[in-house]
Amino acid sequence: MNIAQFISHFPYPDQFENPRLIRDYVCSGGEIAAYKLAVNLARLDHGVHVFTSSVDGRESLETVEGMTIHRYASLTEVGTTRISPALLWGPLREKGMDIVHVQHTTPPGGAAGLAYAGIRRKPLVVTHHGFERFENYGTLARRLFVFLTANFFVDFLFARADALIAVSPFFASRSRYLKKYMDKTVSIPNGIDLEEYQTPLTAREARSALSLPDAAPVILFVGSLIPRKGVDVLLAAMSRVVGEYPDAELVLVGQGLMREQLARQAEELGLGARVRFCGFIGDVAQKVLYYRSADVLAVPSVDDMEAFPLVLLEGSALGCAMAVSDLETFRILIRDGETGVSVKTGDPESMANGILSILGNPELRNRLSTTARENAGRFSWKQAALETEKVYRRCLAAGGPR
Missing domain, CATH: 3.40.50.2000 (Glycogen Phosphorylase B;)
Structure with a gap:
């Protein structure tokens, strides 16, 4: 199975040793979880393609731990989120994907994954990492960005997904977005090595x-x-x-x-x-x-x-x-x-x-x-990958996108 994973930021191989990346390309829990899941899906012999932003104005193609990582040039940033316009159209050059998986942390990755799934007519899976509320701090641009995301974009994205993944059952039941779509939401907890x-x-x-x-x-x-x-x-x-x-x-x-x-x-x-x-x-x-x-x-x-x-x-x-x-x-x-x-x-x-x-x-x-x-010991990334694989197969068996 060829998996197209979309995320706004995705850790570089030296993400946590390189001072510039630590400062200018913020990756925290959601990004680390996406990385670990992608690695473990690759270990299950899937083709994992990650589409994401770069830390600067350069595009790059990396092969890391069985994954192919496509990075698109960043032209600006809002808050700490890199904005890569080419992320919207660049991935369309890759035509062999079977399923699209958005790791929803901030909107650029979600918008790009939604566009790819719609244009290529592929099933769309979204993992929700907890972006729920308008957090009123930072620059005016950041506040507007967060307001529009929390109040419009997240629900728009989730409504169009074929399956949604929550990282805990308690979170799924309390999320103002996920509780509207419990019929297509599954809980797959994060893991640990x-x-x-x-x-x-x-x-x-x-x-x-x-x-x-x-x-x-x-x-x-x-x-x-x-x-x-x-x-x-x-x-x-x-x-x-x-x-x-x-x-x-x-x-x-x-x-x-x-x-x-x-x-x-x-x-x-x-x-x-x-x-x-x-x-x-x-x-x-x-x-x-x-x-x-x-x-x-x-x-x-x-x-x-x-x-x-x-x-x-x-x-x-x-x-x-x-x-x-x-x-x-x-x-x-x-x-x-x-x-x-x-x-x-x-x-x-x-x-x-x-x-x-x-x-x-x-x-x-x-x-x-x-x-x-x-x-x-009850939580592992291998188990998370196996459960995610089941979600993919159910979406594909259902006949493609909604």
Whole structure:
């Protein structure tokens, strides 16, 4: 089967080692998930063609891990999204595709995939990675872009899809878009390559490698520094944590437009010396060290349309004890008191209680670590690829596009 996968950004081979790509070609959870799925579909002997943007004004053709990646020249950007007009017509030169799969993160990839499926009369599958709401920040152009996407484009795209994929059943039932199309929506959770998230190092050795304090409690956050991730809530919670553990340190791994605002908040709370901004870490081996170093992994997201953050799987695979917002969409992985501690969403006091309950109870921390690691074993990219393959075959058996 020849699969045409469309996505606005798709990681380069050196995406997370190249400072320019990290800065100018943003790839986060949705893009990483799309990459892993494409690799595993290629391993099932499918022809996987990825159509996406480039980081600059050049077109390129790459063959990576069994995939063929077609990159089209970017002429401008809106927010952090590259705009490649040729993505709309360039893929039409490729005529041997059997099915179109849009990995919907931002609109350019979705628009291009929709156009290709319509013109070539191919079945269209769309994976929804959680773009649901108008987030009112950034430039005027970005705000307009997001407003039009959230209020018009997403529903237009989903209405024309032959099948929709949600990354968790809880997300599917709550999504304002997907719940209109439950008859053609299936849930296929993200996966993880467990072998990548292993290390022989102890927590002390990992901390030494990262120059983190040897014995002080370390609370870790991994994710984008943007409003829906709730890092401001976590900072407020740290005031109480530091009150009980004066040497505790909050380690923030990620980048985003709230970086300076959060730094000011930390100073205003008197936490400047207790908060470490580490920037974006994409290299898995380096990220593993941070997870191994943590006493608590905090996931303080405040948006109930967070679909399935990969940080939950990554932290689970490393046996992190987690304090996590009690979002319904997280329940596919987090069971309160078993695989993590659930805290009231958006409530600094509740987050502080969750963190302190883990720090103050080694038995609980060890139990959470063990069950989280076991739970992560239920999710694999190979299984996700096999389930996605079934969706493709059903669409093809149904006789093509709607």
